[in-house]
Amino acid sequence: MTVDTKKVVRVDGLARAITASLNATIGKADTGRALTRDDTKGEYTNIAEYWKAHRTGAVYGVQKPKWSATNSPACVKTRDNTGLVIEKSTNTTAGRDDYRALNAFQCMNVNATVGDDGKPHVTAIEGHDQHYDRHGRNGLVWIMTPPLYYSIRETSTSLEILISDSKWTGFSPMPGLLLPDGTERSCMLHAKYMAGLDANGKPTSWSGIQPSRDFGCQNDYIDRAAKLGKGYSGLTSADVAYIQIMLMMKYGTTNSDVLGGMFQHTKQATVTKGESNAHRVIVKTTDAAGFDIDNYVNVGTDGERNNTGNHSVAECRRIIGKTVIDAANTALDLDGDAITTINPTGNLKDYVSVMPYKTGATDRILGTDGIPHGELSIMHQPVKLQNIELFNGMYEGEQDTLIKAVKDSDTAGHCELWKTYDTTKANKTAITADYTHIGDFPAFTDKPSGQWLYGQDISIAAGIPLPVGTGASSATGLCDAFGCDPVKQPGIKMHRRFGGLGDGAPCGAFCSNLRNDPANRRWNNGGRQSGNKQHIASQLPSAARERASHGNLSRKSNQARDR
Numbered sequence: 001m002t003v004d005t006k007k008v009v010r011v012d013g014l015a016r017a018i019t020a021s022l023n024a025t026i027g028k029a030d031t032g033r034a035l036t037r038d039d040t041k042g043e044y045t046n047i048a049e050y051w052k053a054h055r056t057g058a059v060y061g062v063q064k065p066k067w068s069a070t071n072s073p074a075c076v077k078t079r080d081n082t083g084l085v086i087e088k089s090t091n092t093t094a095g096r097d098d099y100r101a102l103n104a105f106q107c108m109n110v111n112a113t114v115g116d117d118g119k120p121h122v123t124a125i126e127g128h129d130q131h132y133d134r135h136g137r138n139g140l141v142w143i144m145t146p147p148l149y150y151s152i153r154e155t156s157t158s159l160e161i162l163i164s165d166s167k168w169t170g171f172s173p174m175p176g177l178l179l180p181d182g183t184e185r186s187c188m189l190h191a192k193y194m195a196g197l198d199a200n201g202k203p204t205s206w207s208g209i210q211p212s213r214d215f216g217c218q219n220d221y222i223d224r225a226a227k228l229g230k231g232y233s234g235l236t237s238a239d240v241a242y243i244q245i246m247l248m249m250k251y252g253t254t255n256s257d258v259l260g261g262m263f264q265h266t267k268q269a270t271v272t273k274g275e276s277n278a279h280r281v282i283v284k285t286t287d288a289a290g291f292d293i294d295n296y297v298n299v300g301t302d303g304e305r306n307n308t309g310n311h312s313v314a315e316c317r318r319i320i321g322k323t324v325i326d327a328a329n330t331a332l333d334l335d336g337d338a339i340t341t342i343n344p345t346g347n348l349k350d351y352v353s354v355m356p357y358k359t360g361a362t363d364r365i366l367g368t369d370g371i372p373h374g375e376l377s378i379m380h381q382p383v384k385l386q387n388i389e390l391f392n393g394m395y396e397g398e399q400d401t402l403i404k405a406v407k408d409s410d411t412a413g414h415c416e417l418w419k420t421y422d423t424t425k426a427n428k429t430a431i432t433a434d435y436t437h438i439g440d441f442p443a444f445t446d447k448p449s450g451q452w453l454y455g456q457d458i459s460i461a462a463g464i465p466l467p468v469g470t471g472a473s474s475a476t477g478l479c480d481a482f483g484c485d486p487v488k489q490p491g492i493k494m495h496r497r498f499g500g501l502g503d504g505a506p507c508g509a510f511c512s513n514l515r516n517d518p519a520n521r522r523w524n525n526g527g528r529q530s531g532n533k534q535h536i537a538s539q540l541p542s543a544a545r546e547r548a549s550h551g552n553l554s555r556k557s558n559q560a561r562d563r
Contacts (some may be wrong), residue, residue: 023193026181035128044122050185051146054103055165058082062248063160067456067469071476073255075248078160088259088383089367090374097367099250104197105164107145107368107387112189113137114231114531118179120144120189123155134363136198136206140529141191143387148174150245152460161245175463176238176532180422189241191529193359193389194396202227203234205529207360210316211394215527218494218518219428221399225529233288233423233533234399239462244465246386247509250369254458255479256508260371260378261391262357262508263499267291268303271350274343276348280323280331281341281352288330292376295319296355297332299339303351305523314339316355348524356393356501356524357382379504393501394526395513399426401464402435403514405492411446413486415514417466417495423533428518430492438462441482441514442470452481452506465510484514493517500524506518 031051061078087095099105109126124131134141149171153160196209203215203224221234251258269287296316302309321333341350362384369385382392404416418435425434426530439461455467456477493514499507
């Protein structure tokens, strides 16, 4: 029999077409298709209905070939993701973005609170009301995304990640979507910015704030997030997994260098000519060339960034311009109050040191993804992905996971990943009965112990991507590294993500720094709020189930779908 291929329709494609048609028809009389704010309550009252009304059923895939097939970080876009293109934007150029109109990739700037029960309450939405404010006048700033569902398909040669805004058979709620009672959040909230601290010591997610090292360790996450209420925590593995999956989906790679990040910029210089009551610092012209406009710098008597003397003159000041003094000297023009610097005399001198960016550095980017300055090195500046500002030059730790670094022998060790599904039970010093062993990082031997190891592949355990294998590089495999010293320094460690401004090639979306104890603080360690504090383990797929082959992409009943 001859088959007319022009008339053949995939079953899953037909189901989505029917669903989209029904949604469009129902939407004409469905108030859920428009966001509704109750000004008396001061919040939007139909967030769950809004996202349900806009479901399309589209399934977006990305397939990561395994190391045995290729060592390239390039991935293959599959299903409804096939052929979609995105170009990163800058402050002056808007790149092409095929994802911006798609429901599964919506990422709205909002102000919101999180109740003690974990439920989000959206109080303002940029472009929808006059209440939205990114500077803290209307509370914390978040990125609101729709409820999503995921599935994993693994073969001997590849691992495919699928996401959808609808519940297909074999799909599970994305990490963080479930509340403690097993129901779903009306939406997902991801902090737009790294956290600073307000006047009361409460963590923020505001634009224009210096990220705080005092919200940069497990102890601080537990104590300071609690000041906001029981619904808050520090960064969770669910927030990180969303970032990693979106990077792969949109850019078809595991190499986050496609965007960039503040990972290779440690410029430091000494002041050559002191001045009183000035809004600048004068350095050698050759040194001035190494500083970028919009860089933030400390000025002080100590060259070590971790010491208070490093910012004894000025802290976290933005370079707003450069002024040539003479052939040998150039001034870095700074924002803020006037300062006084000294002429170098013997060992007495002032240092100018590049520091992590303040929050809001990506606010002017003309798109949901990109970097501020297209003319500067992409490794000198923060990035924005799904409207979330990332890679400011500080590590970000996870509150819901801890690392157990185990010495197996005098020449070998390994690191275990443990997770609590209720961060109200997160512990500062120990892995308790409230933690679940999720999986292990690849083993260390004595020779590379304490160094960075580059993973070849990823596995997905309880929704968390973990590296598999070693021997890759900054240009192959995952392109990011994990580092620890289980042989020489076993014990309980923090799980720090992304990277600091001076750690270079190992840093990025898949980087894991496993070296420090939960109380460790340092200038290049910061944090971020999370509104996905509590979610249960019982409804998340086990690693074994995720590796198994799932059934067809058939729809559940409307009752099950909308539960």
